[in-house]
Amino acid sequence: MLQRLTIERLGHKGEGVARMEEGLVFAAFALPGETVLAEVEGERARVVDILEPSPDRIEPFCPHYGVCGGCAVQTLAAPAYAQWKRGLAETALRNAGLDWPVEPLIDAHGAGRRRVTFHARYERGVAHVGFMRARSHDLVEIDVCPLLEPRLVGAPAAARALAQALALRGKPLDIAATAATGGLDIDIRGAGALEERETLALLELAESLDLARLANHGRLVTLRLPPGVMIGNIQVFPPPGAFLQATAEGEAAIARLVAKGVGDKAKNVADLFCGVGAFALRLAAQARVTAIDSDVAAVEALDRAARTARGLRPISAQARDLFRRPLDVQELNAFDAVVFDPPRAGAMAQAQALAASTVRRIVAVSCDPQSFARDAAILSKGGYAAKFITPIDQFRHSPHLELVALFERAAEAAPRRRLLSR
Numbered sequence: 001m002l003q004r005l006t007i008e009r010l011g012h013k014g015e016g017v018a019r020m021e022e023g024l025v026f027a028a029f030a031l032p033g034e035t036v037l038a039e040v041e042g043e044r045a046r047v048v049d050i051l052e053p054s055p056d057r058i059e060p061f062c063p064h065y066g067v068c069g070g071c072a073v074q075t076l077a078a079p080a081y082a083q084w085k086r087g088l089a090e091t092a093l094r095n096a097g098l099d100w101p102v103e104p105l106i107d108a109h110g111a112g113r114r115r116v117t118f119h120a121r122y123e124r125g126v127a128h129v130g131f132m133r134a135r136s137h138d139l140v141e142i143d144v145c146p147l148l149e150p151r152l153v154g155a156p157a158a159a160r161a162l163a164q165a166l167a168l169r170g171k172p173l174d175i176a177a178t179a180a181t182g183g184l185d186i187d188i189r190g191a192g193a194l195e196e197r198e199t200l201a202l203l204e205l206a207e208s209l210d211l212a213r214l215a216n217h218g219r220l221v222t223l224r225l226p227p228g229v230m231i232g233n234i235q236v237f238p239p240p241g242a243f244l245q246a247t248a249e250g251e252a253a254i255a256r257l258v259a260k261g262v263g264d265k266a267k268n269v270a271d272l273f274c275g276v277g278a279f280a281l282r283l284a285a286q287a288r289v290t291a292i293d294s295d296v297a298a299v300e301a302l303d304r305a306a307r308t309a310r311g312l313r314p315i316s317a318q319a320r321d322l323f324r325r326p327l328d329v330q331e332l333n334a335f336d337a338v339v340f341d342p343p344r345a346g347a348m349a350q351a352q353a354l355a356a357s358t359v360r361r362i363v364a365v366s367c368d369p370q371s372f373a374r375d376a377a378i379l380s381k382g383g384y385a386a387k388f389i390t391p392i393d394q395f396r397h398s399p400h401l402e403l404v405a406l407f408e409r410a411a412e413a414a415p416r417r418r419l420l421s422r
């Protein structure tokens, strides 16, 4: 059904939201203030024509924009875009009953994304590699993605060649590529156990593509050059597929805010959900750090880096499942400051223990405003208040947003919390 829609705002997935008698409809790639002609089906609207464009509309820079599901918002001018992204955090907090102010957005795109996951699908034995279309299982074939940092320019072609080598299986694959100091570091997911001839084909390709490392679901296929990643001035060698912040600039910006939150007086700090040590290795310049993550190989990589780096205070790197076994209040109270950076789901059990603790400074890092707001509400109920909440944009043009926040017990915090009713 063709409808004329007036777009009221951008939703939390970056789609234009319009109101019809039947309820809200979501129009991908439409901007606030625009009048569009759209084909409406249920709550989805496909824009057919833009009748009145927004004054904030700009030209997209990517040939795949509008088809590829990777970028939801590429045609909105920078100030309005920054306002929308910051608003994602404000809305999530408000929905959780918290009216805390949110700092201006920090742009941390830097040189671009340093890791990317391609999807591979097969059609009559030919591998197609790219990203998924928005809200669809269809693949959009990709040769270039302008959001990737220059070291990943060869990654789509490399992923395609590797997928083609596994074409006989015809199974959909995910191919994760990271820009490492030794070259491309690639982990193939979804292939299952490899046959000998497939391993041989992959080994040949690793040579011809000059890969640093190739792994199959975390298992080494070949290591040609050490795939290092710099954390500050310390080189770490993460295991295949380990978590890394999306951009080097994003990691540095988050780490700067973490250091600000921890403060320069803390001498004993916990870094929970530490990964390979993006914060622990920096914080250890001033404090003893207990770093915990459930990824055993990541913890081992952090431990190795900590042992070889010079001038650091001791880092105790420990493997522990913090969902099943969060640090209890007694364990938490041993620290001057606690940093926690959970996966998207948040860290409800750990936040509950923190809320009951006497830790002076709690620094929350999050990649999901909703779970952040839920964990923040738990801390708030325990008597903590936010001293700052800063949004960081390392997934430019997508609805993904990072947040760093400092919490202190309300009596110690600056009186910045306003009541919703005011």
Ligand SMILES: C[S@@+](CC[C@H](N)C(=O)[O-])C[C@H]1O[C@@H](n2cnc3c(N)ncnc32)[C@H](O)[C@@H]1O
Pocket: 243, 244, 245, 273, 274, 275, 276, 277, 278, 279, 292, 293, 294, 295, 298, 320, 321, 322, 323, 324, 341, 342, 343, 344, 367
């Ligand atoms: C968002 S990443 C943060 C990593 C690190 N702070 C960084 O900035 O690179 C979340 C981390 O949580 C870890 N993780 C996931 N589930 C976990 C669990 N149940 N217990 C402990 N760590 C977990 C992952 O291995 C990952 O390293």
